[in-house]
Amino acid sequence: MVLTDGVHGPALAPTEMFVLNAVLVSVCFVLLCKPSSNNKANILLLSCLTLAAAASRVLLEPLPNIQPLTVMCLLMGASLGASRGMAFAVMTTLLSNMVLSHGLWTLYQASGWAFISFIGSKIKIVEGQKLVMKNLVAVSILTSILFDWWVSLSVYTYGMPLNEFALYILNGIPFDLMHALGSIVTAVCIAPYLLNLLNAYPSTDNKELPVGEVNVIIS
Amino acid sequence: MKKTLATILIICCFTSLVNAQQSSQLIWEKDLQNGYISTKPLVINDQVIVRTSGFWTDSDRPHVYSLDIETGEENWKFRNNGSTNHDLAPLLFSESSTGDCGSWPDLILVGWTDGMLTALRAVDGSIFWQYQTQNDGWGITGSMALDGDKLVVPTSFGLSTFCLANGNPELEIELNQQGWRNGVSVHGGNYILGNELGILYSISKDGNVSILNEFDGKIRHAPIISDAVILIHLQTASVSEIYVDSELISAEGPSPAIPIIMENKVYLGTSSHILVLDCLQECSIAGRTEYKTNGEISEIILNSKPMISFPKNDETGGWGIGQPGQSIDTIFSEIGTYTTAGLTSTDDGKIVFGNDNGILYFYSYENTSSTNEDGNPILAILIVFILSIIILPQVFKRNIQLGQKIGLFSILVLMILLFPQFANFWSQEVDKFANESTDWDSSWPNEWQGTQVVVIELENETILQGGLSGYSTVEEITSFVAGQNQIIIDTEIYDFGSWVVSFDGQFKDSWEFTIDGKRSSVGYSQATIEQDSVVRWKPA
Numbered sequence A: 001m002v003l004t005d006g007v008h009g010p011a012l013a014p015t016e017m018f019v020l021n022a023v024l025v026s027v028c029f030v031l032l033c034k035p036s037s038n039n040k041a042n043i044l045l046l047s048c049l050t051l052a053a054a055a056s057r058v059l060l061e062p063l064p065n066i067q068p069l070t071v072m073c074l075l076m077g078a079s080l081g082a083s084r085g086m087a088f089a090v091m092t093t094l095l096s097n098m099v100l101s102h103g104l105w106t107l108y109q110a111s112g113w114a115f116i117s118f119i120g121s122k123i124k125i126v127e128g129q130k131l132v133m134k135n136l137v138a139v140s141i142l143t144s145i146l147f148d149w150w151v152s153l154s155v156y157t158y159g160m161p162l163n164e165f166a167l168y169i170l171n172g173i174p175f176d177l178m179h180a181l182g183s184i185v186t187a188v189c190i191a192p193y194l195l196n197l198l199n200a201y202p203s204t205d206n207k208e209l210p211v212g213e214v215n216v217i218i219s
Numbered sequence B: 001m002k003k004t005l006a007t008i009l010i011i012c013c014f015t016s017l018v019n020a021q022q023s024s025q026l027i028w029e030k031d032l033q034n035g036y037i038s039t040k041p042l043v044i045n046d047q048v049i050v051r052t053s054g055f056w057t058d059s060d061r062p063h064v065y066s067l068d069i070e071t072g073e074e075n076w077k078f079r080n081n082g083s084t085n086h087d088l089a090p091l092l093f094s095e096s097s098t099g100d101c102g103s104w105p106d107l108i109l110v111g112w113t114d115g116m117l118t119a120l121r122a123v124d125g126s127i128f129w130q131y132q133t134q135n136d137g138w139g140i141t142g143s144m145a146l147d148g149d150k151l152v153v154p155t156s157f158g159l160s161t162f163c164l165a166n167g168n169p170e171l172e173i174e175l176n177q178q179g180w181r182n183g184v185s186v187h188g189g190n191y192i193l194g195n196e197l198g199i200l201y202s203i204s205k206d207g208n209v210s211i212l213n214e215f216d217g218k219i220r221h222a223p224i225i226s227d228a229v230i231l232i233h234l235q236t237a238s239v240s241e242i243y244v245d246s247e248l249i250s251a252e253g254p255s256p257a258i259p260i261i262m263e264n265k266v267y268l269g270t271s272s273h274i275l276v277l278d279c280l281q282e283c284s285i286a287g288r289t290e291y292k293t294n295g296e297i298s299e300i301i302l303n304s305k306p307m308i309s310f311p312k313n314d315e316t317g318g319w320g321i322g323q324p325g326q327s328i329d330t331i332f333s334e335i336g337t338y339t340t341a342g343l344t345s346t347d348d349g350k351i352v353f354g355n356d357n358g359i360l361y362f363y364s365y366e367n368t369s370s371t372n373e374d375g376n377p378i379l380a381i382l383i384v385f386i387l388s389i390i391i392l393p394q395v396f397k398r399n400i401q402l403g404q405k406i407g408l409f410s411i412l413v414l415m416i417l418l419f420p421q422f423a424n425f426w427s428q429e430v431d432k433f434a435n436e437s438t439d440w441d442s443s444w445p446n447e448w449q450g451t452q453v454v455v456i457e458l459e460n461e462t463i464l465q466g467g468l469s470g471y472s473t474v475e476e477i478t479s480f481v482a483g484q485n486q487i488i489i490d491t492e493i494y495d496f497g498s499w500v501v502s503f504d505g506q507f508k509d510s511w512e513f514t515i516d517g518k519r520s521s522v523g524y525s526q527a528t529i530e531q532d533s534v535v536r537w538k539p540a
Helices: A014-032 A039-059 A069-080 A082-100 A104-122 A133-155 A162-171 A173-189 A191-199 B002-018 B378-398 B400-431 B474-484
Strands: B022-031 B042-044 B047-051 B063-068 B074-079 B092-094 B097-099 B102-104 B107-111 B116-121 B127-132 B145-147 B150-155 B158-163 B169-174 B185-187 B190-193 B199-204 B209-214 B224-226 B229-235 B240-244 B247-252 B260-262 B265-269 B273-278 B284-290 B298-302 B305-311 B319-321 B329-331 B350-354 B359-367 B452-457 B462-468 B489-494 B497-503 B511-515 B534-539
Touching (some): A014 A082, A069 A104, A069 A133, A082 A104, A133 A173, A162 A173, A162 B400, B063 B107, B092 B145, B158 B190, B185 B224, B247 B284, B265 B305, B284 B474, B378 B400, B462 B474, B474 B489, B497 B511
Antiparallel strands (some): B022 B359, B047 B063, B063 B074, B092 B107, B097 B102, B116 B127, B145 B150, B185 B190, B229 B240, B240 B247, B260 B265, B319 B329, B350 B359
């Protein structure tokens, strides 16, 4: 269950919050600092998509756990590569949580979506600039549910009985199902158009390097 | 793509229309072009009676208007040429009757800032009688009262009573201190009122004056009488204070509103909060919500239910509806300006009100549910289902892919509509797996066994109250205990319910509660408790 309406979970002190923010921003910086010949175009696209994804989280907040960001992370990882996909995930989480609320759970959300981007870069979701819809839907469902359980760990505190935590996870099943259903709808309805946009700006991670025969004179 | 978007939009529109939680329809509006409307209108049979207020230096003056309730057309109007200042004394209606001093028709009783007291015939606005009270100050600005065949009037420097049949003064008391908006209350054989020096008087019907209390502030409302206790919301230099008899109950924000009492509950407001005191046994704070109100708090009938309305005195305007301590809906904010006058409702559920622009509005209003209650989604589900059955086969015939997209989207919308019921049902079933737990402390009194207990772990003390019963939610019992112990609960309202931000300003945004030692899966306004539950609040 990602969004709870009973307990916030452990709260962070100002120092801990500062450390968390520093870690997340540093991770983004490192992930984005890879030299690229297509830097400007990719940065612009990444920024626009990050803003759109963050806005989607904020706008859809009243709906129960409808998170198009999960599918977007998969696609970003598949199209732009692992590093940019993960940077997208972390930045979107940070940006949207400035509005929604920021705490220890931000770390879990950011890392969860970053890992989803990583998965997206490794699994065959996009083949030859075309979407492999079956794979995308299957991975979306699985990652949506696993993501929710991962973020639920942010509620766990030392000393909490395991059965109590298990009940917490059980209570979240309806939210997990909504997340999965939302991801399916995002995959079917929005993913093809998003991929078209991403295909216009190929990732340098995936860009083919020019190769050819070279005559070498050895003397 | 366009067809997909169009279909999605149609489904969303229907869903949002069906799920609309309130609908108001303007029947008529009338710009009186005569200053502010600062007091609530009266509805007398088929008339709306309202007065204007303000400051005039030219030839115009404030009026009392009678408008036809169905059309807003003017029946009559009355102008007081002598009044120049802010007329804030609420209008009072007296039904035709007979008394010791004679008989009178339906009357509209009006107090003016020049000290004039006017009794107008309700049918045509003609003067039945009028009397010039002594005025060396602000005139008549407080609420008047009826006592049998007498009209009780807080005058500029005292109190007077008049025969309703002929306007003859029967009692004239000079208190030598000025009052402003200091309404009078009738209690048994006495008249209770305060003044700008904070002195609370009791005046018997034969003119004996006694001082009940002296406060350090201004009394600017009719004292609230509840089961022989007197409640005053005192305006001080910078804040306000609530007193029950001579006991200070709470210090609150500035600029107190005009409070009312309804069924042993007293509703009050300031520039920062609205609150309710439960005066069934002892007066204690039962709920508080952030809201800005300084005008007339009033009781109205909305959807056949009695509700309390709080005029919102900021640039967004409107009136807050609800119980302090819970979520407050603001209605008619589209009127969009500072509001101080109370709402008036009719027997058939219509609402009439005015604003500081001097415009009078008459609305029909239907509110199917508050923003925090689950609406009945059955109609929405049916519409989405029927639309899907009609549209989808057509779409599938032409384009299978498009049909799949629309079909999936329809399923998503249906699931969102069904989700609250499904989630609640699921939570209840999962809770059955939970082990019985208890939060009982053996050091507690034995007589608390089997009763409801509340524990609030503050920074320097733990509030512990047991032996309670009859409360069904965490919110209810927490509000009661906090009120009993004079703890201020700050809440924020979200779509999923109210959220406790702090107790007495401590540990903001990090409070959690347990019921019998277990965390709840729902918020505190929905969390239900048993007759022997232990509710514990502690910083997370």
